Amino acid sequence: MNEVFNEAKLAGITLNNRIIRSATHEGMSDENGRPTETFIKKYEQLAKGGVGAIITGYVGVMANGKSPAFNMTMIDSNDKIAAFAEMVKRVHAMETPIIMQIAHCGRQTRSKITGYPTVAPSPIRDGLYNEDRPHELTESEIMDIIRHFVAAVERGKKAGFDGVQLHLAHGYLLSSFLSPHMNKRKDRWGGTTENRFRIVKEILNQSRKRVGDYPMLAKINAFEKSADGMRIDEAVKIAKMLEENGCDAIEVSSGIIEDGFWFARGEFPFEIIAAENFRLKAIPRFLHPLVRTVLKKQMDSPQPYSLYNLESAQQIKKQLEIPVIAVGGIHKLAEINDIIENNRCDFVSMARPFIIEPNIVNKFREGKQLESKCINCNFCVIGIDARPFKCYYGKIEK
Numbered sequence: 112m113n114e115v116f117n118e119a120k121l122a123g124i125t126l127n128n129r130i131i132r133s134a135t136h137e138g139m140s141d142e143n144g145r146p147t148e149t150f151i152k153k154y155e156q157l158a159k160g161g162v163g164a165i166i167t168g169y170v171g172v173m174a175n176g177k178s179p180a181f182n183m184t185m186i187d188s189n190d191k192i193a194a195f196a197e198m199v200k201r202v203h204a205m206e207t208p209i210i211m212q213i214a215h216c217g218r219q220t221r222s223k224i225t226g227y228p229t230v231a232p233s234p235i236r237d238g239l240y241n242e243d244r245p246h247e248l249t250e251s252e253i254m255d256i257i258r259h260f261v262a263a264v265e266r267g268k269k270a271g272f273d274g275v276q277l278h279l280a281h282g283y284l285l286s287s288f289l290s291p292h293m294n295k296r297k298d299r300w301g302g303t304t305e306n307r308f309r310i311v312k313e314i315l316n317q318s319r320k321r322v323g324d325y326p327m328l329a330k331i332n333a334f335e336k337s338a339d340g341m342r343i344d345e346a347v348k349i350a351k352m353l354e355e356n357g358c359d360a361i362e363v364s365s366g367i368i369e370d371g372f373w374f375a376r377g378e379f380p381f382e383i384i385a386a387e388n389f390r391l392k393a394i395p396r397f398l399h400p401l402v403r404t405v406l407k408k409q410m411d412s413p414q415p416y417s418l419y420n421l422e423s424a425q426q427i428k429k430q431l432e433i434p435v436i437a438v439g440g441i442h443k444l445a446e447i448n449d450i451i452e453n454n455r456c457d458f459v460s461m462a463r464p465f466i467i468e469p470n471i472v473n474k475f476r477e478g479k480q481l482e483s484k485c486i487n488c489n490f491c492v493i494g495i496d497a498r499p500f501k502c503y504y505g506k507i508e509k
């Protein structure tokens with residue numbers, strides 16, 4: 112029987128336990144995307160707090176895919192490797208593995224931030240924050256994106272990360288290629304599942320030739336809200352293709368940005384949206400109640416807020432040999448024990464519980480606490496647009 116607090120192997124990486132920090136954008140890099148000392152200290156705090164492994168917040172592979180959130184970390188050139196190597200060294204010194212998540216934001220960013228037009232498989236406007244219809248990528252631009260991902264995998268290995276995770280979830284560029292809702296192409300990059308998967312297949316296969324048996328993981332969506340969005344049957348197919356193409360482990364998530372808070376289910380945080388969102392700031396306050404009603408309808412996430420991807424992750428696990436990580440609303444030690452001991456999934460990961468308590472794993476292990484203190488207020492999800500991540504506990508400091 113697997114046990115939560117026993118040593119475990121994930122894609123050949125040794126973890127002290129089966130609780131992983133899921134990717135969480137930190138906003139703690141400098142304006143060029145290099146991790147700062149404050150950022151490294153944050154990871155040391157997580158490592159000290161007993162986490163099994165850290166998956167970094169998404170790290171950008173090229174400038175036109177930079178996040179709209181505050182100061183995205185970027186691995187878009189070789190001269191950044193040294194800064195990451197220092198981060199890895201310090202986390203390894205605390206006997207904690209660290210995996211770099213890599214991403215291109217595709218249509219889910221703003222050209223005001225990146226300095227470039229947004230790009231996507233198809234010119235379909237993002238329902239939440241895109242100013243323009245994204246530019247439909249040409250064949251040669253797709254090749255260029257593949258090259259940047261492969262280069263990022265190589266840089267990750269050179270910097271000493273224990274592995275990389277391709278961000279194929281939440282509507283970002285690779286996710287939008289996989290999703291029938293966002294990819295309406297008629298060429299070899301769209302249509303059938305095989306075609307929509309092609310860009311990921313190329314990245315995995317080309318990277319494998321460069322990095323040998325280096326661990327490559329993926330985070331996928333098993334559900335998207337729109338009628339033509341991702342569904343579990345399609346996600347199972349994609350997971351199998353990932354395994355066939357050398358992916359070493361899969362984390363199962365759901366939701367794209369225009370779905371609202373479906374990827375991090377919880378309360379609708381209108382107070383911080385009204386105070387900080389660039390669009391809302393321009394709207395007179397007396398109209399806010401109306402705006403709130405409209406936005407809530409568009410963005411609110413459904414109940415339950417707990418374990419909402421577990422069923423999908425289990426279905427995917429049944430079809431695969433490689434490890435599957437469950438994420439989404441995992442807050443209670445009893446639930447984690449149940450998932451691991453009953454082999455429902457191989458690992459669990461959490462994001463928000465680590466923002467409020469970086470040492471939650473030690474507290475669980477020592478029996479000092481049975482449940483995360485996170486109240487799913489989701490202020491943290493909006494706050495990262497303007498500043499480094501932090502827990503607001505449902506309140507904006509005035």
Ligand SMILES: Cc1cc2nc3c(=O)[nH]c(=O)nc-3n(C[C@H](O)[C@H](O)[C@H](O)COP(=O)(O)O)c2cc1C
Binds near residue numbers: 134136212438461464
């Ligand atoms: C502030 C914040 C930033 C996030 N950044 C990322 C990210 O960079 N990459 C990613 O795959 N998911 C990101 N997520 C989603 C989490 O990894 C996770 O899938 C989701 O929050 C559900 O897990 P939880 O219920 O434990 O928070 C972020 C979530 C939050 C709250």
